[in-house]
Amino acid sequence: MIRVLLADDEPLYRNTIRVLLDSEPDIEVVAEAGNGREAHELASSRSVDVAVLDVRMPGVDGVAATSLITALPRPPKVLILTTFDLDEAVYATLRAGASGFLVKDVAPPRLIDAVRTVASGEALLAPSVIQRLIEEFLRAPSPRPLPGVTPREREVLTLITRGLSNSEIEQCLHLSRHTVKTHIGHLMAKLSARDRAQLVIAGFEAGLNARADPAG
The missing domain is CATH 3.40.50.2300 (Response regulator)
Known part of the structure; x- marks a missing residue:
């Protein structure tokens, strides 16, 4: 309930x-x-x-x-x-x-x-909120650093920032469901994120919203 x-x-x-x-x-x-x-x-x-x-x-x-x-x-x-x-x-x-x-x-x-x-x-x-996040990021003086985040975790965070679901991330990076969930758990701990919405914000503030390859 x-x-x-x-x-x-x-x-x-x-x-x-x-x-x-x-x-x-x-x-x-x-x-x-x-x-x-x-x-x-x-x-x-x-x-x-x-x-x-x-x-x-x-x-x-x-x-x-x-x-x-x-x-x-x-x-x-x-x-x-x-x-x-x-x-x-x-x-x-x-x-x-x-x-x-x-x-x-x-x-x-x-x-x-x-x-x-x-x-x-x-x-x-919603898309309108994503647009506001982009606008706020463009006002920021510099991207937020991601201390301790591994290259693979950065890839996962990039896809989360773009709005992909866990299953879509699995397909894009050819990872298992358990592995994706593990990476997300590590990201939440390292970035002090309460939930997925906080990860999206962290991704925007780090400049990961650009349309490029996930590793970019």
């Missing part, structure tokens, strides 16, 4: 999402909050797998709440809801530890799938 915390300052919208998610046999909304501070308090005291947060809330907003929640000893995954898919806060929430984002008018099946996706540890990054 995927246990969900909802945080949105609009009770009507929050209730709609709760009814939608509770209708699924493998998802249960276990807590609701009207702002980021309440969300953090509930995430601290409840067993939660996914926190679905509105990016704009009074007081403690979604960005600050994401930072607080992902800093917990056993943090849930964070899925951000935003009115506009290129909201300036999207990049900030991803840097703060969010696993993905959705626009608030997304189709119901997409929201349900998104909760399952981030609960499983995958990233949920």
Whole structure:
């Protein structure tokens, strides 16, 4: 069962999402909050797998709440809801530890799938978010170094940055599923990444988004 915390300052919208998610046999909304501070308090005291947060809330907003929640000893995954898919806060929430984002008018099946996706540890990054990551990288003075990352791990990180799934990485590099998962585990440890979304950001900051051979 995927246990969900909802945080949105609009009770009507929050209730709609709760009814939608509770209708699924493998998802249960276990807590609701009207702002980021309440969300953090509930995430601290409840067993939660996914926190679905509105990016704009009074007081403690979604960005600050994401930072607080992902800093917990056993943090849930964070899925951000935003009115506009290129909201300036999207990049900030991803840097703060969010696993993905959705626009608030997304189709119901997409929201349900998104909760399952981030609960499983995958990233949920739309093309518009990838574009924002590129823009942020272009503003950076220099690429981020990747200390301790081996050439093969760099290849894997490059493909993750380009949005490839584990199975696609297996085919591209002719590796077994176990080997790919091992490389990803090493990358997460070396780069202090919480999940795949954080690896994508690390890859962009290292300049691995360029379309070239993986080893490039």
